Amino acid sequence: MAEANPASPPVVTPVNSGTAWRRLGAALRRHPTAIAGAVVLVLMVLVAVLAPWLGTVDPLTVSPVKRLKPPSAQYWFGTDMLGRDVYSRVIYGTRVSLTVGLAVALAATAIGLAIGLVTGFVRWLDAIVMRVMDGLMSIPSVLLAIALIALTKASLTNVIAAIAIAEIPRVVRLVRSLVLQLREQPYVEAAVASGTRVPMILLRHILPNTVAPLLVQATYICASAMITEAILSFIGAGTPPNIPSWGNIMAESRSLIQIAGTILLFPGIFLSLTVLSVNLLGDGMRDALDPRLARRL
Amino acid sequence: MSEPATVAAPATLPTPGNVLLEVQGLRKYYPTRQGLFAAGAPKVHAVDGVSFWIREGETLGLVGESGCGKSTTGKLILRLQDPSAGSIQWRGREITGLNAGEMRIIRKELQAVFQDPYASLNPRMRAGEIVAEPLRNFGELAGSERKERVAQLFARVGLRPDQLVKYPYEFSGGQRQRLGIARALSVNPKLIVCDEPVSALDVSVQAQVINLLMDLQEELGLSYLFIAHDLAVVEHISHRVAVMYLGKIVEIAPKRTIFTSPAHPYTEALLEAVPVATPGLRRARKVLGGDVPSPINPPSGCRFHTRCPYVEARCRETEPPLVAIAPDHLVACHLRPGSIMADPVSAAPSAA
Numbered sequence: 001m002a003e004a005n006p007a008s009p010p011v012v013t014p015v016n017s018g019t020a021w022r023r024l025g026a027a028l029r030r031h032p033t034a035i036a037g038a039v040v041l042v043l044m045v046l047v048a049v050l051a052p053w054l055g056t057v058d059p060l061t062v063s064p065v066k067r068l069k070p071p072s073a074q075y076w077f078g079t080d081m082l083g084r085d086v087y088s089r090v091i092y093g094t095r096v097s098l099t100v101g102l103a104v105a106l107a108a109t110a111i112g113l114a115i116g117l118v119t120g121f122v123r124w125l126d127a128i129v130m131r132v133m134d135g136l137m138s139i140p141s142v143l144l145a146i147a148l149i150a151l152t153k154a155s156l157t158n159v160i161a162a163i164a165i166a167e168i169p170r171v172v173r174l175v176r177s178l179v180l181q182l183r184e185q186p187y188v189e190a191a192v193a194s195g196t197r198v199p200m201i202l203l204r205h206i207l208p209n210t211v212a213p214l215l216v217q218a219t220y221i222c223a224s225a226m227i228t229e230a231i232l233s234f235i236g237a238g239t240p241p242n243i244p245s246w247g248n249i250m251a252e253s254r255s256l257i258q259i260a261g262t263i264l265l266f267p268g269i270f271l272s273l274t275v276l277s278v279n280l281l282g283d284g285m286r287d288a289l290d291p292r293l294a295r296r297l
Numbered sequence: 298m299s300e301p302a303t304v305a306a307p308a309t310l311p312t313p314g315n316v317l318l319e320v321q322g323l324r325k326y327y328p329t330r331q332g333l334f335a336a337g338a339p340k341v342h343a344v345d346g347v348s349f350w351i352r353e354g355e356t357l358g359l360v361g362e363s364g365c366g367k368s369t370t371g372k373l374i375l376r377l378q379d380p381s382a383g384s385i386q387w388r389g390r391e392i393t394g395l396n397a398g399e400m401r402i403i404r405k406e407l408q409a410v411f412q413d414p415y416a417s418l419n420p421r422m423r424a425g426e427i428v429a430e431p432l433r434n435f436g437e438l439a440g441s442e443r444k445e446r447v448a449q450l451f452a453r454v455g456l457r458p459d460q461l462v463k464y465p466y467e468f469s470g471g472q473r474q475r476l477g478i479a480r481a482l483s484v485n486p487k488l489i490v491c492d493e494p495v496s497a498l499d500v501s502v503q504a505q506v507i508n509l510l511m512d513l514q515e516e517l518g519l520s521y522l523f524i525a526h527d528l529a530v531v532e533h534i535s536h537r538v539a540v541m542y543l544g545k546i547v548e549i550a551p552k553r554t555i556f557t558s559p560a561h562p563y564t565e566a567l568l569e570a571v572p573v574a575t576p577g578l579r580r581a582r583k584v585l586g587g588d589v590p591s592p593i594n595p596p597s598g599c600r601f602h603t604r605c606p607y608v609e610a611r612c613r614e615t616e617p618p619l620v621a622i623a624p625d626h627l628v629a630c631h632l633r634p635g636s637i638m639a640d641p642v643s644a645a646p647s648a649a
Contacts, residue, residue: 185416186411186412186413186416186417187416187417187418187419187420189372189377189411189417190409190411190417190418190477190480191419191430192377193375193377193404193408193409194404194408194409194430194431194434194480194481194484195401195404195405195431195434195435195484196430196434197401197434198397200434204419204422204430205419208421209421
């Protein structure tokens with residue numbers, strides 16, 4: 001660097017810049033657990049996409065004669081009380097969980113980002129919106145989702161919307177705190193002084209700096225949305241029973257736990273594994289994108 | 298805002314014809330509490346009745362200790378913060394009441410260079426984009442013309458064309474400040490508020506940046522409000538110097554007068570603190586004792602009385618007004634005999 005050209009002033013090591021993506025890659029490589037999480041997650045996505053070709057049968061086909069079979073070569077995870085193939089149901093259930101997780105993460109982040117940007121920048125709106133958010137946050141997210149589902153009819157879209165609404169306040173709080181911090185940055189002041197209009201300040205100077213922490217937050221939201229979906233389905237307030245989701249399978253097998261405990265086991269393992277891998281990936285990203293936080297933890 | 302009764306605003310400061318910026322009785326009080334209970338809470342008197350003017354092609358140095366309100370004064374002029382009271386006139390037009398859109402038009406002529414050359418550049422933008430931002434904001438030049446202008450600005454401030462695509466972290470401190478200067482220059486401003494532009498730089502680089510600013514002034518007829526915390530930096534670049542203490546200007550005079558015959562004890566003390574480059578020279582140093590009092594509850598009377606070596610009884614009671622003791626030499630001190638009251642004619646600044 002500086003040695004090559006003695007006349008040039010010393011080059012300062014990058015601190016916080018466009019190299020964030022490169023640092024993300026490098027840091028993920030340093031975190032084997034995050035890699036493991038990513039691998040499991042990719043496998044889950046493949047499972048969801050390729051569900052019909054993974055030796056599954058129609059997860060809805062009922063055959064009462066073959067009900068409550070233990071795991072065997074034909075029925076890998078056994079059959080449930082209606083004789084449906086649990087393996088096929090769990091594999092198809094992956095689709096529901098991943099769809100809900102991703103959709104909620106996307107919707108909550110996008111809406112939360114928009115609200116957070118505006119409230120962080122418009123002082124008078126801030127007090128109003130944040131009180132509403134505080135109100136929403138004071139209700140446990142599962143309870144809020146149940147209440148919202150109760151207002152509508154059970155469908156996958158409604159489940160996604162209900163969980164997303166419950167998650168939005170967390171994003172708003174994060175984005176608002178980032179905006180409040182960033183708007184005091186000298187370069188934002190410099191932009192104002194050089195005549196930049198407010199929308200361009202948000203777009204050019206504030207938004208790019210919220211991407212990294214938002215990405216981390218989105219993974220946590222994804223994980224928590226999958227759990228909430230399973231909880232809702234388990235108590236019968238979520239995904240309609242005709243769609244095989246992990247929560248539904250567990251709910252149906254609850255009463256059979258002493259007769260055929262394995263039915264409950266498999267969707268449970270899948271759910272835990274997926275949520276764990278998403279969280280591991282999120283932890284890895286957080287460490288990669290915020291070196292200060294990583295050192296503290 | 299309630300006006301403290303003791304404040305004697307220099308109401309009759311001379312107003313020569315080619316004044317660019319005129320500030321009168323500028324005040325900024327920060328509430329120590331926010332929200333519902335802010336009304337009765339004590340306030341920080343960051344800037345408390347500051348008046349001065351800047352003529353075309355002139356550099357006014359604004360000097361004072363940290364926390365004296367000099368940077369706040371700069372931000373108020375740039376309308377990055379709203380003043381609590383007072384008037385700011387830009388080429389005869391009051392700008393304190395302007396809304397963001399109206400102020401934006403003024404900003405084309407009124408640019409700024411900031412203290413921290415790293416923090417004042419967006420780390421995610423390339424150098425060329427940073428310098429082009431004001432041009433984009435004002436829809437000036439497009440496409441290749443804009444690129445050409447940016448390249449020209451780069452050359453003017455001493456940066457290489459290959460650095461256009463670099464990110465701020467790839468520059469040294471001095472180069473970053475050159476970027477900041479190029480950004481301020483891009484829209485051909487008339488006045489640049491320089492908020493401690495060199496205090497974060499190495500001494501050798503400070504001189505380069507100051508020389509660049511002076512060259513640009515000569516070439517483009519710019520005016521500067523040059524904010525700094527030590528007199529040594531200001532000596533080189535300023536035509537006139539204003540000394541601030543606890544939110545007030547205590548002395549304002551042409552550079553030579555400030556450095557050869559300072560009239561305010563605080564200016565004297567600041568001059569004592571300037572290192573002298575003569576080996577073996579021993580001076581009887583008069584070092585100021587004590588700390589700067591709190592701007593939340595500033596001292597009564599003259600704000601400097603708690604640290605002034607010549608303090609008298611009246612200093613504690615009445616606040617000295619800023620008065621002219623010579624043409625264009627204004628001082629706020631009771632102990633200056635022969636103070637002549639500001640007279641618009643005799644106190645008018647002589648042509649630069």
